[in-house]
Amino acid sequence: xxxxxxxxxxxxxxxxxxxxxxxxxxxxxxxxxxxxxxxxxxxxxxxxxxxxxxxxxxxxxxxxxxxxxxxxxxxxxxxxxxxxxxxxxxxxxxxxxxxxxxxxxxxxxxxxxxxxxxxxxxxxxxxxxxxxxxxxxxxxxxxxxxxxxxxxxxxxxxxxxxxxxxxxxxxxxxxxxxxxxxxxxxxxxxxxxxxxxxxxxxxxxxxxxxxxxxxxxxxxxxxxxxxxxxxxxxxxxxxxxxxxxxxxxxxxxxxxxxxxxxxxxxxxxxxxxxxxxxxxxxxxxxxxxxxxxxxxxxxxxxxxxxxxxxxxxxxxxxxxxxxxxxxxxxxxxxxxxxxxxxxxxxxxxxxxxxxxxxxxxxxxxxxxxxxxxxxxxxxxxxxxxxxxxxxxxxxxxxxxxxxxxxxxxxxxxxxxxxxxxxxxxxxxxxxxxxxxxxxxxxxxxxxxxxxxxxxxxxxxxxxxxxxxxxxxxxxxxxxxxxxxxxxxxxxxxxxxxxxxxxxxxxxxxxxxxxxxxxxxxxxxxxxxxxxxxxxxxxxxxxxxxxxxxxxxxxxxxxxxxxxxxxxx
Numbered sequence: 001x002x003x004x005x006x007x008x009x010x011x012x013x014x015x016x017x018x019x020x021x022x023x024x025x026x027x028x029x030x031x032x033x034x035x036x037x038x039x040x041x042x043x044x045x046x047x048x049x050x051x052x053x054x055x056x057x058x059x060x061x062x063x064x065x066x067x068x069x070x071x072x073x074x075x076x077x078x079x080x081x082x083x084x085x086x087x088x089x090x091x092x093x094x095x096x097x098x099x100x101x102x103x104x105x106x107x108x109x110x111x112x113x114x115x116x117x118x119x120x121x122x123x124x125x126x127x128x129x130x131x132x133x134x135x136x137x138x139x140x141x142x143x144x145x146x147x148x149x150x151x152x153x154x155x156x157x158x159x160x161x162x163x164x165x166x167x168x169x170x171x172x173x174x175x176x177x178x179x180x181x182x183x184x185x186x187x188x189x190x191x192x193x194x195x196x197x198x199x200x201x202x203x204x205x206x207x208x209x210x211x212x213x214x215x216x217x218x219x220x221x222x223x224x225x226x227x228x229x230x231x232x233x234x235x236x237x238x239x240x241x242x243x244x245x246x247x248x249x250x251x252x253x254x255x256x257x258x259x260x261x262x263x264x265x266x267x268x269x270x271x272x273x274x275x276x277x278x279x280x281x282x283x284x285x286x287x288x289x290x291x292x293x294x295x296x297x298x299x300x301x302x303x304x305x306x307x308x309x310x311x312x313x314x315x316x317x318x319x320x321x322x323x324x325x326x327x328x329x330x331x332x333x334x335x336x337x338x339x340x341x342x343x344x345x346x347x348x349x350x351x352x353x354x355x356x357x358x359x360x361x362x363x364x365x366x367x368x369x370x371x372x373x374x375x376x377x378x379x380x381x382x383x384x385x386x387x388x389x390x391x392x393x394x395x396x397x398x399x400x401x402x403x404x405x406x407x408x409x410x411x412x413x414x415x416x417x418x419x420x421x422x423x424x425x426x427x428x429x430x431x432x433x434x435x436x437x438x439x440x441x442x443x444x445x446x447x448x449x450x451x452x453x454x455x456x457x458x459x460x461x462x463x464x465x466x467x468x469x470x471x472x473x474x475x476x477x478x479x480x481x482x483x484x485x486x487x488x489x490x491x492x493x494x495x496x497x498x499x500x501x502x503x504x505x506x507x508x509x510x511x512x513x514x515x516x517x518x519x520x521x522x523x524x525x526x527x528x529x530x531x532x533x534x535x536x537x538x539x540x541x542x543x544x545x546x547x548x549x550x551x552x553x554x555x556x557x558x559x560x561x562x563x564x565x566x567x568x
Contacts, residue, residue: 029413031113032056033123036105040125047098047129051091051105057113058417064089068110073103087417099132134222139163140214145234152234154205155244155334158187158198158212160230167219171196175217180210188254203246203270207238245327246270247337250319258344261310261478265319267337268302271327278303282324287315310477316342347455347482351433351513353531353549354425355418360402360565361550362426363537363557369393372542372562376402379549379567383407384419390556397559426551430533433515436484444485449498455481455507463489469498473529475507482511483530491516491532495524495541503529509547509568519555522546531568540565 035054038045051071064084069091071078080093089107097103107123142161145152158178171191176198178185187200196214204210214230251266252259265285275298283305285292293308303321311317321337360379361367365386374397381404383391388406409415441459450469454476464487475481485491491514493499503509512530514520519536522528525543532538532548537555540546545564550557 028117030117030120031059032119033107036125038127042127044130045127047096052088053107054088056413058087059084060112060114063110063112068108070106071103073098073101086421097129099129102126102128135224137224137227138166138220140230143212143232147232149234151237153244153334154203154236155246157335160196160214162194164220165194166191167221170217170219175215177213178210180205180208203243204236206236209233209235244331244334245273247321250339252341254339256341259341261313261343263311265305266302267321272301273298274326274328277324277326282322284320286318311343313343313478313480316340348436348438348457348484350482350511351429351484353429356422356426356429356551359422359549359551360567361557362422363552364554366390366556369397369559370561374559374563375400377566378402380405382419382422384423426533427553430515430553433484433513433533434486441486455483457484457486459486461488464491465494466499467494470500470502472502472504473507473512475505477505479506479508481507485514487515488517490518491520493523493526493528495526499523500527501529
């Protein structure tokens with residue numbers, strides 16, 4: 001009887017042991033932390049930093065909480081909020097961290113991926129915050145004119161130099177003022193480096209005392225204000241016959257925006273100038289450090305700079321009249337006169353493909369190369385949710401400086417999540433292109449062969465063709481020009497007599513977007529340009545080539561025979 005009981009107990013223990021083993025037999029790939037910010041043992045971390053951890057796979061956002069993502073200083077828990085985006089979890093402290101302090105962050109095994117797998121063990125790292133922020137108050141170290149100066153030219157630029165770089169937004173006509181007695185002098189305030197300049201709107205009066213003031217509203221980059229208002233005074237020159245020329249106005253005005261691309265830049269002076277001193281050396285226009293080619297002319301009291309070519313859209317330009325410019329008696333400007341302006345965009349905003357931009361082909365269900373030695377250059381091929389078995393014809397098709405990714409790839413880790421993000425970015429780009437309304441779309445229909453289109457948005461309420469000739473996209477000298485084609489149904493180019501897309505005037509294929517409401521077909525031996533964003537499928541017929549991308553959201557991408565896709 002006792003022996004029977006012993007056997008029963010042993011059998012029960014074996015059942016429990018086998019059940020436990022089965023439970024622990026988890027052969028799946030567990031999620032892991034691949035990087036953190038700050039990194040482990042980092043030092044001098046800003047006290048207002050957010051703490052983040054990036055995972056190897058997409059995680060279940062509901063498991064990323066302040067219970068599974070904690071921050072501690074010693075044994076004390078730091079209060080804050082946890083959030084999750086993409087593959088990155090972020091902990092935002094409720095208040096600034098303490099300076100010069102070691103903190104320990106932990107991701108616990110309570111964090112699980114979207115399939116419910118938890119990390120193998122808690123992930124722990126530490127970092128040290130930086131020193132106490134800058135609290136040194138800025139000072140004014142130099143003025144021009146210096147305090148109590150006399151004989152100052154009435155066209156003099158008023159300049160103050162600070163002990164450290166200042167917050168440019170706090171250096172304004174409210175914090176840097178000039179007065180004659182109790183009367184405020186109108187003028188413009190600019191700031192660069194550690195120097196603020198006040199340019200009077202007109203010459204000062206002769207033999208007058210002026211007072212300059214920098215108020216405590218002026219602050220350094222750390223937000224520290226001057227300890228008190230800083231004032232200085234000077235007296236202008238007596239001699240009425242020394243009148244320096246000044247620039248009274250410019251077109252475009254300083255800081256103007258939306259300037260047209262064919263703009264002639266002008267400056268009007270306070271007195272007639274010597275035309276021989278107004279040249280391409282004394283009147284210049286630059287894009288950053290790059291000079292803009294052009295010609296300078298002068299008439300009346302106005303000098304004009306005419307660019308040799310149209311300006312570029314969305315660019316800030318700097319114009320300068322140097323002290324080499326002199327009036328008729330030979331008196332130069334007191335200082336170089338500098339102003340800036342920004343050009344507008346003649347076409348729509350570009351479509352941001354984000355992570356989808358790495359791909360020359362994206363498909364939903366299949367990618368096939370039916371025949372021939374097709375090539376994809378400097379871009380990848382991706383399929384999601386389709387599997388690698390749905391990618392056929394590679395080889396003989398080849399990837400040049402690129403790779404093929406499928407949703408069922410297990411190496412490298414994270415491919416499926418990367419493809420999901422790329423498809424989401426493609427969908428977002430498709431919807432942005434479909435809904436773009438600025439500038440107002442122009443209606444197009446039928447065959448676009450044999451015509452030329454300027455940058456803009458072009459909308460077709462049905463199908464669209466390029467058949468009876470080539471379609472030319474003319475950027476008119478603007479390399480940033482953008483075209484968006486909104487096609488409600490199918491899009492087809494027909495090889496033979498035409499069907500090519502030609503770029504001119506500096507147009508770039510990367511700035512051309514074809515949003516197709518169903519499927520697209522690139523015709524036989526067509527030379528195509530731009531990014532196709534198709535809702536369904538894309539087919540490249542025999543010999544067709546493209547500088548662009550073939551991106552299909554739901555359907556397949558088919559290469560019929562010897563097709564070439566180059567990165568735009």
